[in-house]
Amino acid sequence: MGQRVGLEVSLACSEAAKLANVDVIAAYPITPQTHIVEHLSELVADGDLDAEFVPVESEHTAMSACVGSSAAGARTFTSTASQGLALMHEILFIASALRLPIVMAVANRSLSGPISIWNDHSDIMAERDIGWIQYFAENGQEVLDLTLAAFKIAEDKRVLLPVAVNLDGFVLTHVIEPIEMPDQSEVDAYLPSFEPQQKLDIAHPISMGMVGMPEVYTEAKKACLDALEKSYSVIREHWDGFAKQFGRQYKPIESYKTEGADVLFVTMGSLGETCMTAVDEMRAQGLKVGQVRIRMWRPFPADDFMAAIKGAKSLVVMDRALQPGAVSGPVATELKSLLYDKGQSIFVSNFVIGLGGRDVTRADFANMAKKTMEAQSAGKEIACEMWGVKE
Amino acid sequence: MADSGMQSWKSLALGCAMTEPGSSKRFNTGDWRSRRRPVTDREACIKCGRCYILCPDMCYSADPKAEGFYNWDSFYCKGCGICIVECPKDAISWQEEKEEDKYGPACGS
Amino acid sequence: MNNIAAKALENFEKITAKKMPLIEPLSKGHRACQGCGEVLAMRLAAKAVGEGLIAVSATGCMEIISSPYPQTAWECPWIHVAFENAAAVASGVEAGRKALIRKGRIKDDGAKVVAFAGDGATADIGLQALSGAMERGHDMTYICLDNEAYMNTGIQRSSSTPYGAMTTTTPPGKKSKGQVTWKKNMPMIIAAHNVPYVATASPAWHLDLMNKVKKAVTVPGPAYVHIYAPCPTGWRCAPEQALQTAKQVVECRMFPLYEVIDGRFVLTKDIKKPISIEEYFKAQRRFRHLKQEDFEYIQKRVDWDYERLLALVKATNPEPAE
Numbered sequence: 001m002g003q004r005v006g007l008e009v010s011l012a013c014s015e016a017a018k019l020a021n022v023d024v025i026a027a028y029p030i031t032p033q034t035h036i037v038e039h040l041s042e043l044v045a046d047g048d049l050d051a052e053f054v055p056v057e058s059e060h061t062a063m064s065a066c067v068g069s070s071a072a073g074a075r076t077f078t079s080t081a082s083q084g085l086a087l088m089h090e091i092l093f094i095a096s097a098l099r100l101p102i103v104m105a106v107a108n109r110s111l112s113g114p115i116s117i118w119n120d121h122s123d124i125m126a127e128r129d130i131g132w133i134q135y136f137a138e139n140g141q142e143v144l145d146l147t148l149a150a151f152k153i154a155e156d157k158r159v160l161l162p163v164a165v166n167l168d169g170f171v172l173t174h175v176i177e178p179i180e181m182p183d184q185s186e187v188d189a190y191l192p193s194f195e196p197q198q199k200l201d202i203a204h205p206i207s208m209g210m211v212g213m214p215e216v217y218t219e220a221k222k223a224c225l226d227a228l229e230k231s232y233s234v235i236r237e238h239w240d241g242f243a244k245q246f247g248r249q250y251k252p253i254e255s256y257k258t259e260g261a262d263v264l265f266v267t268m269g270s271l272g273e274t275c276m277t278a279v280d281e282m283r284a285q286g287l288k289v290g291q292v293r294i295r296m297w298r299p300f301p302a303d304d305f306m307a308a309i310k311g312a313k314s315l316v317v318m319d320r321a322l323q324p325g326a327v328s329g330p331v332a333t334e335l336k337s338l339l340y341d342k343g344q345s346i347f348v349s350n351f352v353i354g355l356g357g358r359d360v361t362r363a364d365f366a367n368m369a370k371k372t373m374e375a376q377s378a379g380k381e382i383a384c385e386m387w388g389v390k391e
Numbered sequence: 392m393a394d395s396g397m398q399s400w401k402s403l404a405l406g407c408a409m410t411e412p413g414s415s416k417r418f419n420t421g422d423w424r425s426r427r428r429p430v431t432d433r434e435a436c437i438k439c440g441r442c443y444i445l446c447p448d449m450c451y452s453a454d455p456k457a458e459g460f461y462n463w464d465s466f467y468c469k470g471c472g473i474c475i476v477e478c479p480k481d482a483i484s485w486q487e488e489k490e491e492d493k494y495g496p497a498c499g500s
Numbered sequence: 501m502n503n504i505a506a507k508a509l510e511n512f513e514k515i516t517a518k519k520m521p522l523i524e525p526l527s528k529g530h531r532a533c534q535g536c537g538e539v540l541a542m543r544l545a546a547k548a549v550g551e552g553l554i555a556v557s558a559t560g561c562m563e564i565i566s567s568p569y570p571q572t573a574w575e576c577p578w579i580h581v582a583f584e585n586a587a588a589v590a591s592g593v594e595a596g597r598k599a600l601i602r603k604g605r606i607k608d609d610g611a612k613v614v615a616f617a618g619d620g621a622t623a624d625i626g627l628q629a630l631s632g633a634m635e636r637g638h639d640m641t642y643i644c645l646d647n648e649a650y651m652n653t654g655i656q657r658s659s660s661t662p663y664g665a666m667t668t669t670t671p672p673g674k675k676s677k678g679q680v681t682w683k684k685n686m687p688m689i690i691a692a693h694n695v696p697y698v699a700t701a702s703p704a705w706h707l708d709l710m711n712k713v714k715k716a717v718t719v720p721g722p723a724y725v726h727i728y729a730p731c732p733t734g735w736r737c738a739p740e741q742a743l744q745t746a747k748q749v750v751e752c753r754m755f756p757l758y759e760v761i762d763g764r765f766v767l768t769k770d771i772k773k774p775i776s777i778e779e780y781f782k783a784q785r786r787f788r789h790l791k792q793e794d795f796e797y798i799q800k801r802v803d804w805d806y807e808r809l810l811a812l813v814k815a816t817n818p819e820p821a822e
Contacts, residue, residue: 002754019646023603024591026591026595042458052598052599052604054591054595054636057627057628058629058630059628061591061628064582064585064588064589064592064629065588065589065592066592067583067592068556068579068589068594068595069591069592069595071592071596072592072597073605074595074599091581091582094581095512097407098408099406100406112547115750120523122662160406166639193605198408200577203609204414204552204577205412205578206404206408206578207412207572207577207579208408209410209563209578209580210407210569211564211569212569213397213569213797215396215397215398216407216569219399220403220404220407223400223403226400285474299484305440305716336523362711369453375669397570407569409569412574413571413572413573413574413575414570414572415528415530415566415568415571416527416528417529418530418531418570418571420529420530423534439517440520444544445540445743447535447539447540448528448532449524449526449527449528449543467529469535470535471535471740472535472738473540473743474744475740476743498687
């Protein structure tokens with residue numbers, strides 16, 4: 001039975017890593033992730049967490065050191081955002097190819113240029129293809145819970161893939177929320193210590209990071225792809241296990257007031273909470289709207305999503321990143337390709353919203369729904385529209 | 392270029408790791424040698440061990456039957472000639488070698 | 501000021517011809533060129549480290565020739581991640597092991613984390629990661645195998661390419677004489693990080709090389725060994741001459757052999773009667789285009805650098821008080 005405290009969400013993230021008894025943290029500070037790593041280094045300095053805190057000289061080194069540490073068999077954690085995530089880019093692919101269960105908290109922040117320290121999803125959207133498990137937290141409790149669960153999922157021998165836990169920069173990282181802190185004994189019951197399947201060990205020498213000739217590269221990628229796809233059921237299993245141990249259930253797709261809804265908003269991350277309030281207001285006015293929240297982003301939970309939107313006549317898909325030159329934003333592109341494969345002729349509008357930390361209000365949601373319904377009746381498409389651009 | 396994989400993706404080790412240390416020993420680098428091989432004159436050899444320690448391909452190993460002398464490994468020798476240059480007594484020299492005799496008996500026995 | 505290295509080396513057991521470790525952490529069948537001086541240097545270093553070697557390779561010749569899937573030439577644990585991060589990966593392996601040993605999850609098997617990287621991966625793209633690792637004080641050894649260009653990608657220049665050398669990106673032509681900058685002094689850069697042990701080595705003095713590597717892994721904290729690695733393929737010299745070039749480069753003073761032990765400069769060999777740099781250049785076609793004025797400039801600069809080194813030796817080894 002945990003203790004309920006008011007805690008800055010960044011610190012809740014660090015506390016999750018502490019509860020997980022991580023062995024190594026290799027991280028480089030970048031706004032708005034700084035409080036996460038600062039708190040971890042405090043915990044280490046005071047002996048509250050027995051870990052090696054490696055104050056690396058860049059994010060590229062942070063991820064490289066995480067790869068080395070995880071390969072040595074240590075439970076490894078890091079955190080970054082924006083430019084830092086971009087700087088790690090090259091190594092992120094290698095981390096998943098080497099099947100290393102690194103956990104990383106991404107404090108979602110806009111990518112330069114122009115330089116912006118504020119929240120959107122462009123940083124993680126630029127990393128869709130890294131082969132990591134990726135999911136989104138919507139509030140402080142979720143940040144703690146999902147970070148903790150990430151270790152269990154990553155280290156499961158059926159998975160052995162790194163996990164990125166996304167939390168919105170400033171919007172979550174820098175707010176104080178009520179968080180129920182689990183007891184260490186509860187966590188230990190849920191999360192045993194890391195037993196690597198293979199590691200750098202002079203007693204059992206292996207070579208990691210081989211040259212992948214054309215004769216093997218495709219199969220190597222297939223093996224990783226298979227692991228990512230199969231991780232879906234392990235994620236479900238461990239989220240269900242989390243619910244049993246701690247009483248909070250997480251699902252790949254969350255639904256809100258979808259029964260009888262004609263129009264469904266589709267959101268990811270903390271934007272979803274504003275949206276839920278907007279849905280309440282619109283429902284009170286008699287509008288048949290609801291919301292679907294994507295929590296699991298990679299692997300994409302296709303069946304869960306299709307089930308969640310059943311019966312709806314249109315989707316208002318929110319993207320918090322651009323996909324310049326493409327038909328629509330990253331999330332909308334994903335959903336539309338899924339819908340096409342499933343033969344669904346549901347109307348989809350796509351709005352790119354909340355870039356660079358711009359607020360998204362309840363009125364915005366109401367207007368997006370209105371615009372969507374109007375376009376649908378007029379037979380017009382909204383393939384991708386940047387919302388609220390000052391002309 | 393192969394248009395198909397060398398092995399089933401299911402048979403790959405985790406992360407494509409190589410779990411058999413030193414498996415390169417299966418590879419016949421001696422095939423790279425062309426028309427000549429180094430041969431040691433044991434009369435001239437002073438057992439200094441330079442050929443053993445300076446061969447980039449570890450082709451010299453202690454002769455268990457003749458202490459101090461070294462056997463040469465034709466399966467791996469690439470024919471670089473470092474041993475010939477570095478032998479302080481010029482005890483190693485080139486000998487012509489036909490392709491079909493490449494893997495004949497090791498020298499010096 | 502500190503004596504971390506000195507203390508650790510108090511009962512140092514030297515490798516000699518009679519006390520030669522027989523272990524070969526690098527196995528036969530690797531795909532290095534005939535006469536590759538770099539793989540020889542790596543072989544010697546690996547032997548010197550011995551049983552406890554955990555090798556971290558940067559992308560480059562040594563990584564490619566030792567890991568052609570499905571085969572590996574490594575008998576010890578080995579990891580390769582990317583080009584510029586051998587030092588970063590090694591520092592992560594070290595930190596991971598340190599934590600696991602302290603927390604009682606693995607026993608202290610005395611393994612030594614050693615990074616192997618070429619001059620490109622060390623002096624250029626990997627300089628940041630190396631500097632960071634050295635500054636943070638990880639218990640690791642970093643070995644730079646210096647063949648003076650980006651050989652694996654086809655002989656392009658690095659900041660470790662010597663002045664005047666021909667490479668594919670510093671080709672001599674009507675408007676150029678080849679590499680126009682002086683070789684970056686990596687050992688001195690690392691010495692400025694105040695690590696307990698820095699050394700330079702050449703495979704022509706193979707026992708010296710092995711002992712320096714053994715010292716490097718014996719000394720706690722970061723250690724750096726810069727090894728001259730002849731590349732007949734890239735330098736256009738005969739493969740059998742690989743070790744002769746490794747001898748001449750020292751004898752002409754272009755690559756002095758020394759150690760920096762707790763900040764104290766110790767000369768391995770004082771070359772009192774150097775051979776001329778032209779003598780050294782003769783066997784390598786990469787210098788063929790140079791003219792007399794180039795030799796003069798290079799000779800002057802080599803002498804100047806050598807005098808500076810001697811001054812550092814003098815300055816850090818004060819005469820005992822009367």
